[in-house]
Structure formats: structure tokens, C-alpha cells
Amino acid sequence: MKKGVSFLVTVALMALASSLASASxxxxxxxxxxxxxEPENAVFVNGxxxxxxxxxxxxxxxxxxxxxxxxGQNPPHTHPRATEILTVLxxxxxxxxxxxxxxxxxxTKVLNKGDVLVFPIGLIHFQFNIGHTNAVAIAGLSRxxxxxxxxxxxxxxxxxxxxxxxxxxxxxxxxxxxxxxxSRFWYDNN
Numbered sequence: 001m002k003k004g005v006s007f008l009v010t011v012a013l014m015a016l017a018s019s020l021a022s023a024s025x026x027x028x029x030x031x032x033x034x035x036x037x038e039p040e041n042a043v044f045v046n047g048x049x050x051x052x053x054x055x056x057x058x059x060x061x062x063x064x065x066x067x068x069x070x071x072g073q074n075p076p077h078t079h080p081r082a083t084e085i086l087t088v089l090x091x092x093x094x095x096x097x098x099x100x101x102x103x104x105x106x107x108t109k110v111l112n113k114g115d116v117l118v119f120p121i122g123l124i125h126f127q128f129n130i131g132h133t134n135a136v137a138i139a140g141l142s143r144x145x146x147x148x149x150x151x152x153x154x155x156x157x158x159x160x161x162x163x164x165x166x167x168x169x170x171x172x173x174x175x176x177x178x179x180x181x182x183s184r185f186w187y188d189n190n
Contacts, residue, residue: 033144034060067136068093068129075150076126082146084119084139086127088112091135097125111137124151156181 033050036042042049051060068074068091076098086095088111096108097119109117110130119125121142129135155167161182168175 032056032061066139067134068127069134070129070132072129072135074127075152076124077148077150078122078124079119079141079143079146079148080122082141082143083121084125084141084146085116086111086119086137086139087116088114089136089138091129091133092131093135093137094128094130095119095126097123099123152181156184 032053033045033048034056036049036051039049041052041055043052044050066074086093090113093111094108095111095117096106099105099107100123109115111117127137155162155171156178164175164178164182167173167178167182171178
């Protein structure tokens with residue numbers, strides 16, 4: 001009987017504690033946060049250095065879009081904390097995303113000027129310019145800090161490096177191929 005009461009009390013306390021836990025994006029503390037590299041002229045908001053809001057101007061909020069040259073790409077990557085919406089302004093992009101294990105279903109779509117696609121939160125996705133001219137697109141993310149993990153960079157460019165024997169088995173590659181991939185500069189492979 002004593003064990004049963006002790007168990008029930010433990011379960012009740014765990015249920016109470018878990019109902020009090022909450023995790024989400026922090027609410028903005030001001031209307032805008034324009035990123036700034038010089039912290040001496042900045043305000044610190046939600047863990048980021050922001051331009052003083054009294055010094056912001058319209059140009060701080062202007063961006064003409066991401067340009068993909070012919071056959072250019074935004075390689076497979078994921079935003080672990082955000083959904084992405086992509087709008088094509090010019091050109092033609094082949095875009096796609098892959099669902100999670102065990103299905104790993106690939107969804108692709110050719111987007112033309114004016115087309116919009118939503119990439120679900122956390123799923124690996126990509127964009128590839130299949131046209132013969134530049135493509136321009138604008139992407140929006142649903143979180144202040146969406147995170148980004150470029151798959152090849154993470155697997156082959158980690159610091160310190162992941163053991164080549166492990167990667168060779170995981171990707172079913174020859175160990176020398178893995179070592180070659182790990183020797184490349186992986187920061188920006190767009």
C-alpha cells in the first residue's frame with residue numbers, strides 16, 4: 001500500500017511539474033531588431049545585438065531577394081525551429097523537401113514567377129535553379145531564431161570531425177571518399 005501511494009504521489013508531482021513547463025520563442029521586446037555587428041552602437045534584445053531603434057531607417061528593412069544563378073542551388077538543409085515560406089519573384093526553381101523516417105518521401109515542385117511553397121518545420125529541403133536565367137526568391141521563416149543546418153556541412157565539415165569509419169558505414173561510402181569530403185571547405189557550398 002505504501003509503495004502504491006508513493007508511486008501515485010510521484011506521478012502527481014511529475015504531472016504537475018510538466019504542466020508548468022513551457023518553451024517557445026521569446027516575445028519581441030521592441031518593434032524591430034535590425035542586426036548590427038558593432039555592439040557599442042547597439043541594444044541587446046533577446047540575446048541579439050540590434051541597431052538602436054531610434055537610428056533605424058527604411059533601408060534597414062529592404063532586401064531584394066535571394067538570387068540563384070543558372071543551375072545555382074541552396075543545398076539540402078533544415079531549419080530545426082521554423083517553417084519556411086518561399087516566393088519566387090523571377091525565374092524557375094525546382095524545390096523540394098523530404099519527410100522524416102521511415103518514409104523519407106520526396107516532394108518536389110517546379111516554381112515559376114509568383115509561385116509560393118511552404119517547407120514544413122524541421123524537414124530537409126532545397127532549391128535549385130533549373131532555368132537558363134537568374135532566379136530570384138524571397139523566403140520568410142516563422143521564428144526569430146529558426147536555426148539552419150546544411151546537411152553536408154554538418155556531416156562532413158563538423159569540428160572536430162566525425163570519425164571517417166563511422167561516416168563511411170553510415171553513408172555506404174569508401175573511407176577515402178569520406179576523408180576527401182572532410183578535407184573540403186564546408187562553410188558556404190551554395
